[in-house]
Amino acid sequence: MSDPSDAKDDEAQLVRRARRGQEAAFAEIYRRHARAIHSLALRLTGNHATAEDITQECFLKMLQFLGGLRDGTPLRPWLKRVAANAAIDRIRRDRRLVAIEDDDTQPANGSDPLLHAESLGLLRRLSPTERTVVWLHAMEGWSHPELGRRFGRSESWSKSIVSRTLARLRLELDEAHPHDNE
Incomplete structure (x- = not known):
């Protein structure tokens, strides 16, 4: 069984590699977290297209702020906060979002x-x-x-x-x- 601190160290290494511009590291970060971020955005907005937009915005923002993240800071809570804030901004801006089928969320x-x-x-x-x-x-x-x-x-x-x-x-x-x- 793997030690949870190993996963944290592994993520910290990925972040360091992504900071140096290694696309494979960013792709792995995206692979690990995109589904959870999309699910949260979908639950909050009730709209697939909006959830996809928020997910993309979230990871673009991560690229912009990657250098400012403290070493060892877990990414998922930060990403979820960014996604939630983006969803709130959308809801405040467009009160017409309607709930849709989101049966594909796990x-x-x-x-x-x-x-x-x-x-x-x-x-x-x-x-x-x-x-x-x-x-x-x-x-x-x-x-x-x-x-x-x-x-x-x-x-x-x-x-x-x-x-x-x-x-x-x-x-x-x-x-x-x-x-x-x-």
């Missing part, structure tokens, strides 16, 4: 495929803003103050979005499965 290893399908169905019911705020808070660990600042709103706005959205989803689930509560 469930977490070992998760129940039926639960995955139901959760995707729930995400599709949300507006882009609701989906983004709830996902970033619940799944990516963003705080309410961070979300409020990033959306140009207050901390209480973020709390309210999460609270109302989760309450509405719970109600919809209770209505869809009335016997589960007995």
